[in-house]
Every structure is written in C-alpha cells, then in structure tokens.
Amino acid sequence: MTEPEAIPLARPELGEREEELVAEVLRSGRLSLGPMLERFEGEFAEWLGVDDAVAVSSGTAALHLGVRGLDWSEGDEVITSPFSFVASANCLLYEDVKPVFCDIDPITLNLDPGAAEAAVGEATVGVLPVDILGYPAAIPALAELAEARGLALLEDACEALGAADAGGERLGTRGIASAFAFYPNKQMTTGEGGMLVPADGAMASLARSERNQGRAPDMALVDHARLGFNYRLPDVAAAIGVAQLERLDGLLSERARVAAAYGERLAELGGPAGEGDPDGLVLPCADRGHERRSWFVYTVRLPKAADRDAVLGDLANRGVEAKAYMPSIHLMPHYRERFGYRVGQFPVAEDVSARLLSLPFFPSMTEDQVERVFKALDESLTGAWV
Numbered sequence: 001m002t003e004p005e006a007i008p009l010a011r012p013e014l015g016e017r018e019e020e021l022v023a024e025v026l027r028s029g030r031l032s033l034g035p036m037l038e039r040f041e042g043e044f045a046e047w048l049g050v051d052d053a054v055a056v057s058s059g060t061a062a063l064h065l066g067v068r069g070l071d072w073s074e075g076d077e078v079i080t081s082p083f084s085f086v087a088s089a090n091c092l093l094y095e096d097v098k099p100v101f102c103d104i105d106p107i108t109l110n111l112d113p114g115a116a117e118a119a120v121g122e123a124t125v126g127v128l129p130v131d132i133l134g135y136p137a138a139i140p141a142l143a144e145l146a147e148a149r150g151l152a153l154l155e156d157a158c159e160a161l162g163a164a165d166a167g168g169e170r171l172g173t174r175g176i177a178s179a180f181a182f183y184p185n186k187q188m189t190t191g192e193g194g195m196l197v198p199a200d201g202a203m204a205s206l207a208r209s210e211r212n213q214g215r216a217p218d219m220a221l222v223d224h225a226r227l228g229f230n231y232r233l234p235d236v237a238a239a240i241g242v243a244q245l246e247r248l249d250g251l252l253s254e255r256a257r258v259a260a261a262y263g264e265r266l267a268e269l270g271g272p273a274g275e276g277d278p279d280g281l282v283l284p285c286a287d288r289g290h291e292r293r294s295w296f297v298y299t300v301r302l303p304k305a306a307d308r309d310a311v312l313g314d315l316a317n318r319g320v321e322a323k324a325y326m327p328s329i330h331l332m333p334h335y336r337e338r339f340g341y342r343v344g345q346f347p348v349a350e351d352v353s354a355r356l357l358s359l360p361f362f363p364s365m366t367e368d369q370v371e372r373v374f375k376a377l378d379e380s381l382t383g384a385w386v
C-alpha cells in the first residue's frame, strides 16, 4: 500500500480567476502603482466596510507605517502582547519605540486589558493589541483605556481578517489604525502583502507617500518630500488579492467548517479553553458574546506533561505537518539583551508558548484529513509523556 500524501500545515486556494487577473496585469504592462493596485485597495475597503485602505508589501510594512502615522518615536513606550508573531513588536523597534509587554488572557490568548492598564506609565503613548490566532482582542475595553489615558491604538489584525469584536464591529472598522497581512497561510493571500486601514485621511496620505520613498501621493513631484521606504505592493500581487476578495466569504466559511470538524473530533481528547479538562488537550476558545473568531490556524495546547517535540516528531512521521506556535517575543535574544526581559515575567504567555502546537489547517481540508490528524495526534500523545 502506498503511503498517503502528507497533510500540509497550510495551503492557499488559488484558481483560474487569480490566473486571469494576473494575466490581465501582465498584458497591461502596468506592474507597479497601476490600476490593479487601486482596484484592490477599493475592493478591500468595500469588503471590510471602511472608506479607505492602503496596500503595502507586507503586514509588517503596514504595521510600520501605522507606527509612523501615529508619530510614535524614540523615548515612547507602547503596551503590547508578548504572545504574538515577532513583527508586532519589531515594528516598534524600527522607530526606537519601547515595547512594554504585559501578560495575556489564558482563554483568548490576547492582551489582558487589566494587565495593560497596570502597565501604563509616564512614557506610554499607545497600545498595540494583536488579534492572535484570529480571535479578536478586547478592543472595546482597550479603546476605553486609550480614551481615558490619552493613548493611541494600533491594531495588529494580521491574523484576523473578518473577525468581529465584543461590540459586534468587524475588526478594522472602528477608526482604529489596523494592519492586515496576506502571506499564503492567511485568510486571503497576495503571496506577500499587507494592508493598512488608516485612522484618518492624513494617515492614509502619509502612508501612500511613505510606501513610495516619500514621494507625493499624486506622483506630480519627482522630489521626495519626506523619508520613505519601498513598501509598494506589486500589481501582480494586487491582482491575486482582487481574485481572493471575490471568494473571501467562501474561504472564511470553509475555514470555519474545518475548525468545527476539528472541534468535534478532538472533543474526545479535551475541550475548548475555559471549559477543557486541564489534563487533556485545550482547544481554541469558543466565541463569546458578539466576539467572532476568523479562523486563521487551528491550535491545540498540549497537556503540561506531554513532550511537544516528541509529538511534533511523531506527527511528522505520520505524515502530519504541525508546528510549535509560537515563542513569546520577550524571550527572544535581542529583546532580552536590549530590554532585559527574562523568563517568568509573563507566565501565561510563557506557558502557552511552551505547549501550543498548530495543526494542518486550510479551506479545502477534507473530513478524512481531519480524521487522519485526529488519529495521528491521539496516537502521538499516547507515547509522549515526560
């Protein structure tokens, strides 16, 4: 019998429409700052329900231009989550802003608003919440804190396109500067790419200038009015984005379908965060109130006594791609060296970082594949106690 094909961690859904629009750009000869870029920005803004959106070369670039648009700079401190992809803190370092980490909520894995409030100090200028693993951060509570303490917000919604917050608002639509990302494992992809939803028109025109080496947005001047970067999104990438937007609602519901299938199958081994058996697997938390997750990855927290590396190795041998997801940023070497962060400061984040693993997850995943992952995980766990 031949071995079944390995199940990948992620897989983008690309088809004829993406090919058609990419071909349209290639034939047009307008490969950068062309009409497809504008079309992508317009259609993205329309899908989300906002007035404007600025496409850039990555989610990281969107975050960086957000930091600059808010005028956060050297000497400033911004409160953020240690349990995130490193880009959400790196974007602060690019402008010599100090990331002040505080611990996360053990259920949602997002910045704990109480911890954020306690961390506000003299030099605090803002809060950078991350909607981790597609689950909305406590945006209304953080917006209230920001209002009360005169802080600005920059939301890292890179993993959460389509999610809604506790007030029922879709992320990115509250007038808070928000970054989205389109790497191939995301809800929609452009290959590489990102989008800044600006807080206002001034931030939008600054970002359009800064993504293009500081040139005036209308390109009338050859002069470079200010310092800028090359954060342009190529039109070929924008074409993929337009095609992905056309099917985004379907992609999101397929992701939700796969997550539901996992939830059902894995219930035998544990339960959702907040309800799960602490001796078993902790599954992603269920939506609470108006909060709606947009499914990005499917992660499980292993029991404390399980050896994650052994589980990962065993899953790989069984043709299931899985990944440890993800280390706490404050313990990365350059953060420790530069800011003196150390083990034990954010126990919830550190515990989650040590135990979480991400399973194969993509919209076209079949029930059979979910079943194979379940069996592999069940068997791997049996032999993985330390």
Ligand SMILES: Cc1ncc(COP(=O)(O)O)c(C=O)c1O
Binding pocket: 057, 058, 059, 060, 061, 084, 085, 087, 088, 130, 156, 158, 159, 181, 182, 183, 192, 193, 194
């Ligand atoms: C939480 C978070 N922030 C920022 C980013 C950065 O996006 P990109 O990889 O497009 O630069 C990502 C994407 O991987 C992310 O998951």
